[in-house]
Amino acid sequence: MQAIKLTDALIEERKNSITVKGSVEAKQKQSLTCDAESVAGCVSQRACVYCGARVVLNPVTDAIHLVHGPIGCSSYTWDIRGSLSSAADLYRNSFCTDLKEHDIIFGGEKKLAFAIDELVRKYDSRLVFVYSTCVVGVIGDDLEAVCKAAAEKHNIEVIPVQSSGFIGNKSAGYRAACDSLLRLIEPNSGDVKDIVKIPDSINYLGDFNLAGEVWIIKSYLEQIGVKVNVAFTGDSHCDALKKAPAAALNIVQCAGSMRYLAQKMEEIYDIPCLNISFIGLQDTADSLRKIADWFSNEAMLKRAEKLIEKKTAEVKPLLRNYRKKLEGKKAAIFVGGGFKAVSLIKQFKEIGIDVVMVGTQTGSQEEYETINDLADEGTVILDDANPSELEKFMTEKGADLLVGGVKERPLAYKLGMAFIDHNHDRKHPLSGFVGAVNFAKEVYSTVCSPVWKYAKD
Amino acid sequence: MKKENLHYKNVNENPCNMCMPMGGILPFKGLENSMVIIHGSQGCSTYMRRHMAEHFNEPIDVGSTSLNEKGTIYGGGNNLKRGLDNILKVYQPGLIGVLTTCLAETIGEDTERLSAEYLLERGMPDYPVIPVPTPGYGGSHAEGYWLAVRKIVGKLARETEPHNKINIIIPNISPADIREIKRLLQLMQADYTLLPDFSDTLDRPYERSYKKMPEGGTKVSDIIRMAGAMATVQLGLTVDENYSPGLYLEREFGVPFYNLPIPMGVESVDLFLKVLSDLTGNDVPECLLQERGRLLDCMIDSHKYNFQGKSVIFGEPELVYAISRTCLENGIKPVVVATGSKTGRLSELLKPLLDEASEKNFILEETDFVTVRSKSKEAGANIAIGHSDGKYLTERESIPLVRMGFPIHDRVGGQRLLSVGYTGTTMFLDRVTNKLLENKHGNYRKLIYQNFYRGTGRKKLCCPGS
Numbered sequence: 001m002q003a004i005k006l007t008d009a010l011i012e013e014r015k016n017s018i019t020v021k022g023s024v025e026a027k028q029k030q031s032l033t034c035d036a037e038s039v040a041g042c043v044s045q046r047a048c049v050y051c052g053a054r055v056v057l058n059p060v061t062d063a064i065h066l067v068h069g070p071i072g073c074s075s076y077t078w079d080i081r082g083s084l085s086s087a088a089d090l091y092r093n094s095f096c097t098d099l100k101e102h103d104i105i106f107g108g109e110k111k112l113a114f115a116i117d118e119l120v121r122k123y124d125s126r127l128v129f130v131y132s133t134c135v136v137g138v139i140g141d142d143l144e145a146v147c148k149a150a151a152e153k154h155n156i157e158v159i160p161v162q163s164s165g166f167i168g169n170k171s172a173g174y175r176a177a178c179d180s181l182l183r184l185i186e187p188n189s190g191d192v193k194d195i196v197k198i199p200d201s202i203n204y205l206g207d208f209n210l211a212g213e214v215w216i217i218k219s220y221l222e223q224i225g226v227k228v229n230v231a232f233t234g235d236s237h238c239d240a241l242k243k244a245p246a247a248a249l250n251i252v253q254c255a256g257s258m259r260y261l262a263q264k265m266e267e268i269y270d271i272p273c274l275n276i277s278f279i280g281l282q283d284t285a286d287s288l289r290k291i292a293d294w295f296s297n298e299a300m301l302k303r304a305e306k307l308i309e310k311k312t313a314e315v316k317p318l319l320r321n322y323r324k325k326l327e328g329k330k331a332a333i334f335v336g337g338g339f340k341a342v343s344l345i346k347q348f349k350e351i352g353i354d355v356v357m358v359g360t361q362t363g364s365q366e367e368y369e370t371i372n373d374l375a376d377e378g379t380v381i382l383d384d385a386n387p388s389e390l391e392k393f394m395t396e397k398g399a400d401l402l403v404g405g406v407k408e409r410p411l412a413y414k415l416g417m418a419f420i421d422h423n424h425d426r427k428h429p430l431s432g433f434v435g436a437v438n439f440a441k442e443v444y445s446t447v448c449s450p451v452w453k454y455a456k457d
Numbered sequence: 458m459k460k461e462n463l464h465y466k467n468v469n470e471n472p473c474n475m476c477m478p479m480g481g482i483l484p485f486k487g488l489e490n491s492m493v494i495i496h497g498s499q500g501c502s503t504y505m506r507r508h509m510a511e512h513f514n515e516p517i518d519v520g521s522t523s524l525n526e527k528g529t530i531y532g533g534g535n536n537l538k539r540g541l542d543n544i545l546k547v548y549q550p551g552l553i554g555v556l557t558t559c560l561a562e563t564i565g566e567d568t569e570r571l572s573a574e575y576l577l578e579r580g581m582p583d584y585p586v587i588p589v590p591t592p593g594y595g596g597s598h599a600e601g602y603w604l605a606v607r608k609i610v611g612k613l614a615r616e617t618e619p620h621n622k623i624n625i626i627i628p629n630i631s632p633a634d635i636r637e638i639k640r641l642l643q644l645m646q647a648d649y650t651l652l653p654d655f656s657d658t659l660d661r662p663y664e665r666s667y668k669k670m671p672e673g674g675t676k677v678s679d680i681i682r683m684a685g686a687m688a689t690v691q692l693g694l695t696v697d698e699n700y701s702p703g704l705y706l707e708r709e710f711g712v713p714f715y716n717l718p719i720p721m722g723v724e725s726v727d728l729f730l731k732v733l734s735d736l737t738g739n740d741v742p743e744c745l746l747q748e749r750g751r752l753l754d755c756m757i758d759s760h761k762y763n764f765q766g767k768s769v770i771f772g773e774p775e776l777v778y779a780i781s782r783t784c785l786e787n788g789i790k791p792v793v794v795a796t797g798s799k800t801g802r803l804s805e806l807l808k809p810l811l812d813e814a815s816e817k818n819f820i821l822e823e824t825d826f827v828t829v830r831s832k833s834k835e836a837g838a839n840i841a842i843g844h845s846d847g848k849y850l851t852e853r854e855s856i857p858l859v860r861m862g863f864p865i866h867d868r869v870g871g872q873r874l875l876s877v878g879y880t881g882t883t884m885f886l887d888r889v890t891n892k893l894l895e896n897k898h899g900n901y902r903k904l905i906y907q908n909f910y911r912g913t914g915r916k917k918l919c920c921p922g923s
Binding site: 010011013037038039040041042043044045046047048049050051066069070071072073074075076077078079093094095096097098099100101103104111114115118119133134135137138139165166167168169386387388391405406407409410411413414415416455456 | 466467468469470471472474475476477478479494497498499500501502503504505506507508510511513514515516517518519520521522523524525526528529536537539540541542543544546547558559560563564592593594595597661663665667669797827846849
């Protein structure tokens with residue numbers, strides 16, 4: 001095991017955001033600093049509040065997603081997710097009030113109201129999300145009032161999303177999105193007691209239907225007798241979302257973005273929630289059992305076991321083959337949320353790969369504790385890392401591959417390292433049994449590519 | 458005022474451009490040993506880094522002052538100074554560009570004053586920090602690009618002894634294009650300073666030891682001496698006077714100014730080489746004349762196919778102008794020419810040429826893709842040329858897209874696309890012609906069958922698109 005000197009950490013203010021499992025420093029320290037603001041000049045890999053809100057809400061397929069702000073915010077997020085739709089495709093447009101200098105001076109409320117009028121008429125949509133951006137927060141446009149007036153005028157849902165970029169980090173954006181969803185699903189009658197629960201039904205939270213992942217999981221659940229009421233927000237639409245309070249159970253995949261919504265729905269609608277994960281073979285099987293268990297339905301449990309057995313038998317030999325080629329390789333992880341990191345550690349273990357570095361953009365204290373429990377001694381754990389830290393630790397720990405998003409990919413390649421895309425524009429599913437195979441295949445295709453033969457010294 | 462109203466829209470549907478700071482990053486990436494920090498909230502720099510990383514397939518390090526609520530209310534000066542401290546510590550750059558965002562501009566951050574203050578406080582008064590005001594609502598990324606170049610020249614160029622170098626100022630073209638222009642300059646035996654030069658910094662060869670600050674880029678010492686150059690050749694015909702670095706050097710230091718189009722297409726490459734020939738006194742070498750001959754050969758080979766082309770061209774004004782001229786030279790009729798930038802120069806320059814081609818045409822400035830789409834349909838466009846966002850036209854209107862410009866997100870090799878010079882033009886034309894052919898060959902069986910077959914049996918259609 002190579003010793004990592006944290007005293008070499010490049011920026012003083014970042015020291016408490018980095019730890020090495022089992023090191024003397026780690027034992028002395030209370031816990032890892034996370035959920036803090038990024039340090040100025042650190043070249044953080046994080047995005048902003050607006051980004052968090054936009055990525056969570058964008059998969060609502062029949063909504064008009066209107067960015068109230070300057071063009072960049074809208075431009076950089078146009079059709080950015082690989083979220084598939086089974087019907088409407090309005091969500092694949094990027095609408096923007098395109099604020100200009102004189103709107104900043106005189107206020108943008110009128111322009112916003114006209115924009116909503118224009119879009120609602122043109123696209124005949126019944127749901128509009130209006131996102132606020134940095135400038136809108138500063139000039140103080142009253143989003144709430146404009147949306148309310150527009151909703152009354154057109155008799156549709158017009159929901160403000162309070163996502164000014166500077167009010168926190170991406171997590172605050174997730175929360176803003178969840179608040180908007182809560183407004184959307186609130187019954188018009190207002191009386192929660194009138195809601196009739198649908199038996200054996202769940203809401204599936206925190207899956208955005210990247211490359212059809214919602215469809216894959218939905219099919220598993222249906223096979224064991226669980227009805228998916230609505231997914232938040234992959235391939236969802238206004239009507240389906242409004243029925244969310246009728247579900248018997250909420251299951252949460254992406255905890256970072258949706259735990260808050262699940263908690264709120266438990267408070268308001270008395271819907272209990274389960275944390276699950278459909279990333280990796282083990283997690284997928286465990287989650288199916290967990291759900292069947294929750295319904296304490298013997299027949300459902302049996303069907304779940306049968307499905308698990310059948311699917312495992314299909315994929316195990318494939319995974320075993322990949323494992324043979326990959327055994328002993330070292331992986332580094334830098335992803336958005338903590339829950340994904342946890343699943344990835346387990347998944348790497350399934351294919352014989354040791355994880356030597358784990359970091360996230362927005363992981364929580366609790367998630368870092370889980371990461372620490374799962375990680376081997378000597379693993380570097382870090383929050384809100386930047387390229388120079390990633391470079392330092394991946395090189396020092398001798399990682400063979402990195403799993404991350406678009407910005408991290410060229411860094412890994414420049415270091416002569418393999419790379420796995422776990423980003424939101426990917427074109428292949430990484431969930432469920434099929435996803436576990438895709439993952440192993442992708443790891444194999446990059447780690448064992450002949451290209452590295454030429455890229456060594 | 459009247460003109461402004463013409464462009465005033467309440468809603469932009471599917472943007473055709475990016476924002477000012479994004480454009481501002483690029484020139485700084487083309488200076489030797491330089492870093493950029495964006496004064497604003499964290500997301501801006503991250504989004505722009507992502508966009509650039511995907512286009513260039515290179516790590517793009519850009520700092521952010523990570524402005525939060527407190528900084529927004531009480532001023533972000535401390536964030537900026539701490540940010541500069543950290544950038545200096547980690548990257549040790551020789552120069553730092555400071556770009557603003559919507560947020561910083563709206564709360565009235567004076568980065569000029571803050572930077573000066575910072576340098577005094579740190580006891581490094583001569584260190585080059587270059588602030589550029591780039592509010593996201595102030596213009597598109599094209600304006601941001603030119604303003605940054607203009608500010609770089611304004612900050613660094615100093616009265617100096619006259620010398621024989623030629624200033625070459627370029628727009629946002631691919632690293633491969635920059636390398637081609639440098640090759641032309643070498644063949645013409647011209648001594649030059651090219652600004653900004655991101656041909657190496659944003660398209661680096663693989664090397665085992667990775668460097669945080671990539672080698673290459675225009676040297677600061679050369680930029681200082683740009684004021685004494687024998688001439689400036691700026692490839693920025695569509696650039697507004699206020700943003701024009703070449704015009705600034707002429708007015709401030711009397712450097713003779715040649716404003717030329719991007720050397721793409723026979724006429725523009727001829728013109729570029731003629732100006733270089735006049736300036737250096739050297740003849741165009743035989744090898745370039747041969748390349749010209751090969752381009753003409755290519756044009757003849759493909760002229761009939763290209764004559765069927767009705768193109769929609771979109772992107773940054775300077776590139777759109779160059780592509781339109783190249784299309785016109787080859788019988789491809791530009792029917793929709795569009796930019797998200799607010800320049801008025803594009804239509805001034807192109808209108809007479811397009812009208813002469815006698816087709817119904819649209820020149821759209823400060824536009825969005827929903828407009829481009831409807832006009833393309835109206836004009837019967839059958840090929841699109843521009844950056845990756847145009848894939849929307851393919852998806853919605855089945856207009857095939859030849860990728861060109863910035864950003865290229867859904868294909869590899871945006872940084873390797875070569876389109877300037879005689880050779881680059883040849884490669885560009887082949888890409889366009891082949892796309893037209895691919896489209897024709899993919900559809901003609903079905904179309905002819907549908908239009909003319911009147912027999913009794915129904916053939917099972919199995920061609921693409923059926």
